[in-house]
Amino acid sequence: MKTYELQAVARNEKGKTVAKKLRRQGMVPCIVYGGKETIHFATGEKELQKLIFTPEIYKVEINLGKEKITAIIKDIQFHPVSDRILHIDFLEVLPGKPVVMEIPVKLEGFAVGVRDGGKLHLNSRKLKVQGMIDDLQDIFVINVENLALGKTIFVGDLSYDKITLIDPPQRAVASVKMTRVAKEEEKPAEEGAEGAAAEGDAKAEAKTDAKDAKADKK
Template identity: 30%
Template sequence: MANEHKIDINKRESLGKKGVKQLRREGMIPGIYYSPNSESSTPIVISQGDFHEAVKSGARIFNISVGEKKQNVLFKSVQYHPVTDQVLHIDLYGIRMDRAVNIKIPVHLIGDPIGVTEEGGVISQATTEIEIICLPGDIPEFVETDISGLALGDAINVGIIQLDEKITLVTPEDTVLASVTHAMKEIEPVVVEDEDEAFMDEEGEVPAEGEGDSEGESRDKPAEGGDASKEKDAGSE
């Protein structure tokens, strides 16, 4: 049986962009309430505090008062700021307890896969929630699936999730739920020596053209006047 939680909402009078921005600055969340038959909608406002309390309650069905009439609703759509995660807008859909609804519920993985504990792999959860159809009173808070038997390279699909007979799965059964894959290895970059660097001298400068050769030749040449002195000595003998 789904939990229920009461939240306080008020009809929203500020409909323009300026009015909506002012509400958000005051810690309020603008939204829309849609009647069960979707024939009418009412602009509403709810405080950030009341919204977060409702989420923490774990309930899936919420009790509100629209005018003088009490109504059961679902959080159908919640928009968040991409940077601050502030709630920007919320849609509440009225429901009838005797009519089935489409809703998404979280999937929790339990157990430690042998592919992780014994084979060094990592678990990857590709699907974190599934869509179902059921009566509002039968909506589960979440569903669990045991993955302890997964070995390295194994994968499981959504179809293995065991649901109550009162619940119909909408998400395709062949949708990948989780898998155990090889851990990514960090590859160290290979440093390739630049050809120019190989010819740099100790000061980090590239020798001028012909500079290296002239130094080599100077070491091989005899001292200036060396041959002439030898000839002179030979003549004197």
């Protein structure tokens, strides 16, 4: 997994007033917990935007000057109107201790179901996993070449070395569904086949009635 180095400044003052002052200065109040102690610090909002507003995931190296802490993001608070980053909680990564993260999913290949007129759907953009930080992938690449029309890949169909998938096994990851156009094209064809069959039955029944009528005259 890639590492993002975050320049930060430790802070001793806490509270809403201090947090508002930091935000006016273009800084974001943060904490990192899970280690020996909870550390409060602040970092630049622009630096965090590069880390947050991206589809990629990182383990974060928090540089506090004399100390560096390896961590992952656990929670982000955004402003309800402006979407500005208000606060971030980081979890310190400890040696020998697994972490839980959400890994992005990318589909690869041209599904056979798409060639047959279906549409490919990415049902889960991320998968929640547990594992050692150095064993986690940056992204899950799932090959869908053999995914047929009407079929689905579920979490239970996937497995990775040294990684535990936490999402329910029945959760859909990718699927190929019939498009509306294909359904509309298929419906008249079915109706035509049914009509031809019905017409054939009617003709056969008419012939039978004619034979019965001749037999009655004799």
